[in-house]
Amino acid sequence: MSEGTLTADPPAETPSHGRRGGLLSNPATLFRWGVRLVIALIVLTPPLYFEPSWLRVGQYVMIGAVAAIGLTLLTGQAGQLSLAHPFFMFVGGATYCVLGSEDAPGKVGFGLPSLVALIGAILVAAALGLAFAPVSGRVRGVYLGVATLALVYVGLYLGQQWTSLSGGTASGRPSPDLNLFGIKTLRNDPEISFLGQAMEREQRVWYLFALLLLIAALLAWGAVRSRPGRAWRAVRDNESAASALGVNVPRVRAEVFAISSGYAGLAGVMTVMWYRLLKPDESEFAGTYSIVVAIAFLAMILIGGLGSVGGAIAGSVLVFGLPGMLTIMIGGNELFGTSGANAITPAIFTSFVYGAAIIIVVLFEPGGLAALGRRLKATAARTQLGSTLLSPKGS
Amino acid sequence: MSPAATPALQVDDLALSFGGVKALDKVSFGVAPGNIHALIGPNGAGKSTCFNVICGVYRADRGAVRLGGNDVTGMHPHQLAGKGLGRSFQNLALSMHSTVLDNVMLARHCRTRGGFMAAGARWPSMMSEQAKHTARAVEICEFLGIERLLHAPVGGLSYGDAKRVDIARALATEPEVLLLDEPAAGMNAGETAEVAELIKVVRDALEISILLVEHDMTLVMGVADRITVLDFGKVVADGTPAEVRNDPEVIRAYLGEQE
Amino acid sequence: MNTFIQVMVNGLGKGAVYALLALGFVIIFKASGVLNFAHGSFVLLGGYVAVRTQDDLGFTVSAILGVATAGLGALFIERVLVARRPLADPIALALLTIGVDVILTEEIIRRLGVELPFLGRPYDGKPIQVGDITFFRTQLIALAVGAVLVTLFFLAFRLTGWGVAMRAQAENREAAALMGIRRGRVTAAAWVIGGVLAGVAVLFLATQDFSGSGLSRGTHAIALVAFPAAIIGGLDSTEGAIVGGAIVGLTEALSAQYISFEFSKVAVYVVMLTVLIVRPSGLFGTRERTRV
Incomplete structure (x- = not known):
């Protein structure tokens, strides 16, 4: 391994020897529960207190997080560079609309239940990812990165041409509402309230996305820490060793590509729900499913720490969250006193920030935020304050 | 070792050429159950090629590899792992x-x-x-x-x-058969002795057969029950360490290398 | 038949520009092992300096200035960022250049604002009519300039000390270092050449004849075809870059004429995928040897 390998592999699978002294006496366990509590608060409370505009920023972050988790499994864990994520997002979004909408003039629709359409969208995206196996199984490293770029162009072309599915670039097609066991997401039907707060569209979408993200993250964590994750890392680190130890390398490569595509497909469904619209891009360099987005996902996983699920989420907070947060906070679209066509918008400012973050991570902290977090945790556990906080019985 | 016992690993009449150069030519030998068997030879003799054919990395032009009586010729490396063939790596090849x-x-x-x-x-x-x-x-x-x-x-x-x-x-x-690829590469004398000890302990405790591809003569002579010597892709000697040590072919092959 | 000839000339003219981009890209990859995602931003950088100075200095001087800036920009990126991590893994370095690309591109696009300035005043938009065939001057000049630069490059690559050192380094970086080849200098020179070629390419890219659009994000996107061109030829083959550029130019022109304009961009990538499936390291690329 060269010195510059980027990875944020978790110290995989720390077995729970540490249960011996009960829940509270073990600093690591306590720390883990503390983190879980904070996460639960971050996820559950904002719909009660925040304006819908803030909730929409959070929803968008969760879309990016789901996509980035899928990409970090592929690129970080299995070592396959991919720029095709936006394509699979588009496939997922389009499949969701096609399966979940009623047939309309000029637009094909199957009118299936929306939950079936959601799962169908993930499966179709994953199946297309698997169909890419002749390339993803054979082509390696940077070659694969460029090969996947092809799919972005294919998606752009199909989206523009195949209007009966995509709705076309002019008007697109509306997103089916997600009906989760009788509770609609995009409409207040039935009306619900939670702790005195009416659950309207943005609150509902928030909780739905949080649920999807939770499932996506739990699956990824479970896989990373056991058999599939070990196979991915083995394939990434040394294919001949992996193969000699019984790993069917081409198969694992194809599988992880399919899994990653499934994540992108789910993110695509979420995107369509967020915009309440599926709209194919007009160009390959600007738009919802463009190369720029592919690069944004790479930025997320790199900043978060390649291979780290939590890092992918953190990366999305920065890359997908910052523009929206800045726009709301400054109440406009111009930063640093600029204005007009040359203004530094929150989107441009964010690009500067994550561009710089990528460079800093590669040069100075190859493990990304995940490595920083681990170091922080280790330091906290060592210091006086940390040990007091973390083990109430003292040492 | 009873002559009737099926060898744990048997290679028969292996041949493999790279662009007209015969890397392996009619190579046959067998590893008896529970034996530590060494495959040695000067640089370029075909040891690694032979090793890679057994592991399924290369496909031989001709010949067969049998593992405990099962024909495994041409199987992929990942299939062999399930058939009882384990291997170590010269460069370790671990996930760092x-x-x-x-x-x-x-x-x-x-x-x-x-x-x-x-x-x-x-x-x-x-x-x-x-x-x-x-x-x-x-x-x-x-x-x-x-x-x-x-x-x-x-x-x-x-x-x-x-x-x-x-x-x-x-x-x-x-594994039933453990292949070790130059386990002493890059080690000093003390470490090499440790590895030799380890190889014996592994064989005795697990009762498996070991095929060793090695450069280091002290290691080979110290641990091997039987040695196969390759030179220019052919088997030039096959016997106990004592037999091989005094074999004129082997001496010539090794002295030839030093010129 | 006349249409066909015209399409072929246009395709080769485009191919010449793509070849320049791909060649620069391949040289950088060969010397430093970096898949340079910032190539498109070198194109923009050269173009930006040229358009900003062409009113005051005239086309020729501004073009030279643009080309020089692109070369120096590339050198700066190599010295300040890439050279710090000479042994980092290829994906890390590719991501590093993505970071550079994002910053540089966004800033130049922001500065351009709503303007889409055109380059190539002396030759752009002045087609030559021969019978019923229309030749675009931009394409013809691109072909000529491309031919000259490529020839110069290959002469330098074969004959100069730098070329020898470069080839040795591409074979085996550690061995070349042991033989006393100054890696830093060879690599830096490769980046300068890559940047310069990108700076030349933009003089033809941001024209009415070539893309119908001035300097913009679209120019950056067109520069991305350096990727398929380089991959088709083989990332570590300079000859392959030329062939790859020509293949991409012709594929684009032929499919735009005979299938549809929209399909022409995809067609390039379809060709690339086909090549990759048959030859995972491109037409002329060295096959990756698996170490056991």
Whole structure:
């Protein structure tokens, strides 16, 4: 391994020897529960207190997080560079609309239940990812990165041409509402309230996305820490060793590509729900499913720490969250006193920030935020304050 | 060793050419059950080629490889792991960022089941299977004296410890035949002696057969029950260390190399 | 038949520009092992300096200035960022250049604002009519300039000390270092050449004849075809870059004429995928040897 390998592999699978002294006496366990509590608060409370505009920023972050988790499994864990994520997002979004909408003039629709359409969208995206196996199984490293770029162009072309599915670039097609066991997401039907707060569209979408993200993250964590994750890392680190130890390398490569595509497909469904619209891009360099987005996902996983699920989420907070947060906070679209066509918008400012973050991570902290977090945790556990906080019985 | 016993590993009449150069030519030998067998020869004699054919990395033009009586000729490396062939690597080929246990557990891949969904959902049958196999992996690490390093990343280990991880990983495939690729490469005399001791202990404790491809003569002469000597892709001698040591062909092959 | 000839000339003219981009890209990859995602931003950088100075200095001087800036920009990126991590893994370095690309591109696009300035005043938009065939001057000049630069490059690559050092380094970086080849200098020179070629390419890219659009994000996107061109030829083959550029130019022109304009961009990538499936390291690329 060269010195510059980027990875944020978790110290995989720390077995729970540490249960011996009960829940509270073990600093690591306590720390883990503390983190879980904070996460639960971050996820559950904002719909009660925040304006819908803030909730929409959070929803968008969760879309990016789901996509980035899928990409970090592929690129970080299995070592396959991919720029095709936006394509699979588009496939997922389009499949969701096609399966979940009623047939309309000029637009094909199957009118299936929306939950079936959601799962169908993930499966179709994953199946297309698997169909890419002749390339993803054979082509390696940077070659694969460029090969996947092809799919972005294919998606752009199909989206523009195949209007009966995509709705076309002019008007697109509306997103089916997600009906989760009788509770609609995009409409207040039935009306619900939670702790005195009416659950309207943005609150509902928030909780739905949080649920999807939770499932996506739990699956990824479970896989990373056991058999599939070990196979991915083995394939990434040394294919001949992996193969000699019984790993069917081409198969694992194809599988992880399919899994990653499934994540992108789910993110695509979420995107369509967020915009309440599926709209194919007009160009390959600007738009919802463009190369720029592919690069944004790479930025997320790199900043978060390649291979780290939590890092992918953190990366999305920065890359997908910052523009929206800045726009709301400054109440406009111009930063640093600029204005007009040359203004530094929150989107441009964010690009500067994550561009710089990528460079800093590669040069100075190859493990990304995940490595920083681990170091922080280790330091906290060592210091006086940390040990007091973390083990109430003292040492 | 009874002459009737099926060899643990048998190669028959292997031939392989690279662009007209015969890397292997009518190579045949057998590794008797429980034996430590060494494959030696000067540089470029075809040792590594032969090793790679046995492992399934190269496909021979002709000939057969049999593992405990089963024909495994032309099988892929990952299939061989399930058939009882374990191997170590000269350059270790470990995942440097992963822990020792993680590296060793990889070898249980072909003995376990469960894909992304089962693992992701922490399916109970998969978790219990994993726990069982983790226990076995820990046991193997204890056997090799690296149990205190289970959760350490491999990248920080000494070379000797990393070599043990490599061997632990090979053993974790539960092989009938263990192939060791130049286990003493890059080691000093003390470390080489340690490896020699380890090889014997492994054979005695696990009752497996070991095929050793090695440069280091002291190691080979010290541990091998039987030695096959290759030169220019052909078997030039096959016998006990004592027989091979005095074989004029072998002496010529080695002296020839030094000119 | 006349249409066909015209399409072929246009395709080769485009191919010449793509070849320049791909060649620069391949040289950088060969010397430093970096898949340079910032190539498109070198194109923009050269173009930006040229359009900003062409009113005051005239086309020729501004073009030279643009080309020089692109070369120096590339050198700066190599010295300040890439050279700090000479042994980092290829994906890390590719991501590093993505970071550079994002910053540089966004800033130049922001500065351009709503303007889409055109380059190539002396030759752009002045087609030559021969019978019923229309030749675009931009394409013809691109072909000529491309031919001259490529010839110069290959002469330098074969004959100069730098060329020898470069080839040795591409074979084996550690061995070349042991033989006393100054890696830093060879690599730096490779980046300068890559940047210069990108700076030349933009003089033809941001024209009415070539893309119908001035300097913009679209120019950056067109520069991305350096990727398929380089991959088709083989990432580590300079000859392959030329062939790859020509293949991409012709594929684009032929499919735009005979299938549809929209399909022409995809067609390039379809060709690339086909090549990759048959030859995972491109037409002329060295096959990756698996170490056991």
